[in-house]
Amino acid sequence: MRNIQKITIGIVIVTLVILVWYHFRANTKTYTVTPDKFHFANIDDSSKGGLSSSAIEIKDGKAYLTCSVVKESDYPWPYCELEISLSDNLIRGIDFSDYNKISLDIDYTTTHANKRLRVYIRNSHPAYTRVDEPTSLKFNGIEYPPGFGDGAIAIALDTFQVLTWWIADNGISIEHASPDFSNVPIIEIATASGVTEGEFEIVVNSIEFQGVWIEESTMLKGLLYTWLLLIIGFILYEQAKLHRRLKQSHKRAARLFKLNQNLNEKNIEFSELANRDPLTGALNRNAVQDWLKKMAQQVRWGNQNFSALFIDIDHFKNVNDKYGHQVGDDILREFVLVISTHIRSNDFLVRWGGEEFIVFFPETNGQQAMSRAETLRATIAAHHWCHNKPLTCSIGVAQMGEERITEMIARADEALYKAKGRGRNQVVCSQ
Numbered sequence: 001m002r003n004i005q006k007i008t009i010g011i012v013i014v015t016l017v018i019l020v021w022y023h024f025r026a027n028t029k030t031y032t033v034t035p036d037k038f039h040f041a042n043i044d045d046s047s048k049g050g051l052s053s054s055a056i057e058i059k060d061g062k063a064y065l066t067c068s069v070v071k072e073s074d075y076p077w078p079y080c081e082l083e084i085s086l087s088d089n090l091i092r093g094i095d096f097s098d099y100n101k102i103s104l105d106i107d108y109t110t111t112h113a114n115k116r117l118r119v120y121i122r123n124s125h126p127a128y129t130r131v132d133e134p135t136s137l138k139f140n141g142i143e144y145p146p147g148f149g150d151g152a153i154a155i156a157l158d159t160f161q162v163l164t165w166w167i168a169d170n171g172i173s174i175e176h177a178s179p180d181f182s183n184v185p186i187i188e189i190a191t192a193s194g195v196t197e198g199e200f201e202i203v204v205n206s207i208e209f210q211g212v213w214i215e216e217s218t219m220l221k222g223l224l225y226t227w228l229l230l231i232i233g234f235i236l237y238e239q240a241k242l243h244r245r246l247k248q249s250h251k252r253a254a255r256l257f258k259l260n261q262n263l264n265e266k267n268i269e270f271s272e273l274a275n276r277d278p279l280t281g282a283l284n285r286n287a288v289q290d291w292l293k294k295m296a297q298q299v300r301w302g303n304q305n306f307s308a309l310f311i312d313i314d315h316f317k318n319v320n321d322k323y324g325h326q327v328g329d330d331i332l333r334e335f336v337l338v339i340s341t342h343i344r345s346n347d348f349l350v351r352w353g354g355e356e357f358i359v360f361f362p363e364t365n366g367q368q369a370m371s372r373a374e375t376l377r378a379t380i381a382a383h384h385w386c387h388n389k390p391l392t393c394s395i396g397v398a399q400m401g402e403e404r405i406t407e408m409i410a411r412a413d414e415a416l417y418k419a420k421g422r423g424r425n426q427v428v429c430s431q
């Protein structure tokens with residue numbers, strides 16, 4: 001399996017796991033505020049000159065606050081409340097900014113018509129908190145009717161509001177006028193603001209802050225970016241692969257091109273070799289076969305004269321015997337060179353076998369051929385050879401008549417035979 005497929009399958013599985021995990025709320029985080037962990041205390045207006053009274057009892061992890069609110073005093077806002085200290089000072093509290101709800105399970109009974117409770121989550125900040133002044137803690141507040149036996153009610157923290165009198169009295173800047181839960185040393189649960197008198201019982205069954213480890217939007221963004229990265233990665237990977245393949249195929253094409261060139265060169269070389277005698281470089285029989293057929297046709301149609309010279313080196317065996325085969329080879333090569341330089345460009349010199357050569361003369365009749373044969377014979381006889389000894393040759397001449405090429409060659413051969421018989425180093429023309 002390709003790597004990209006493995007990565008895709010991996011990310012699909014991770015995506016599904018995250019979605020399932022999110023769906024079943026495994027993402028939820030909680031922070032419980034209980035009397036076991038924190039100090040729960042009762043407060044009432046008696047400390048401020050009021051006549052109200054209250055008592056608190058902690059039992060089975062629950063807090064029971066009973067309270068009699070009495071108005072007949074100079075204190076204008078009688079109340080009682082449950083104060084939960086999350087810290088031993090007003091400066092350092094708990095950071096709940098990562099939570100988005102507070103779940104309150106409170107049973108509330110009262111003789112008063114107002115069945116609501118005030119909940120304050122007090123926040124501390126150096127900008128407005130004074131160490132010895134509890135009212136300087138920010139009032140993030142809400143009022144709600146908890147009911148009795150209704151179970152937990154989750155209240156979104158963003159529904160809390162900062163009390164306007166606290167903002168005004170403390171000269172709070174706009175920057176700090178909005179709810180803040182980043183440093184909470186105190187939570188307060190108090191009777192409603194309009195309460196004047198009556199009997200109250202507040203039972204705090206549980207207080208729990210709720211949040212999520214990862215916000216849904218963050219999670220979705222994360223998944224989206226991961227998929228985008230994967231797609232971009234995939235496109236880049238495919239492009240790189242395509243580029244690589246293209247480069248490889250260019251290289252292959254260049255290699256093939258070179259190979260073809262070499263093959264062509266070799267073909268030319270081989271066909272040359274096939275047409276040439278490897279020792280002397282003179283043409284061989286094969287090289288002139290087609291050309292000879294054409295010439296024979298031309299002669300038959302009366303278009304031209306065509307003659308052949310059958311040339312044989314005299315006593316060549318003696319040369320071999322006396323100077324060695326190697327020198328014999330050198331003389332053969334030299335012989336071809338001398339003849340080649342004394343014939344026309346449209347004449348053909350062919351090594352017919354051993355030390356026998358044929359020169360084909362197109363556009364040449366028997367008389368002209370005799371004359372040129374004589375010149376060649378004289379040139380050979382006058383040449384200064386590599387073994388420093390004179391060398392001669394005998395030549396049989398034939399002009400092509402109404403016959404086949406082989407017949408003309410046979411006649412030239414016969415003439416050569418006659419030349420040899422007459423003492424060599426001479427030219428004899430076939431009649």
Ligand SMILES: Nc1nc2c(ncn2[C@@H]2O[C@H](COP(=O)(O)OP(=O)(O)OP(=O)(O)O)[C@@H](O)[C@H]2O)c(=O)[nH]1
Nearest residue numbers: 312313314315316317318320325326328329354355
């Ligand atoms: N060095 C060399 N010798 C060759 C080659 N081909 C043929 N010969 C020799 O050519 C000689 C031909 O000898 P013969 O046919 O007896 O004739 P000759 O000695 O030339 O005498 P005449 O033709 O009668 O004048 C032989 O000794 C061959 O070995 C070759 O490629 N290289």
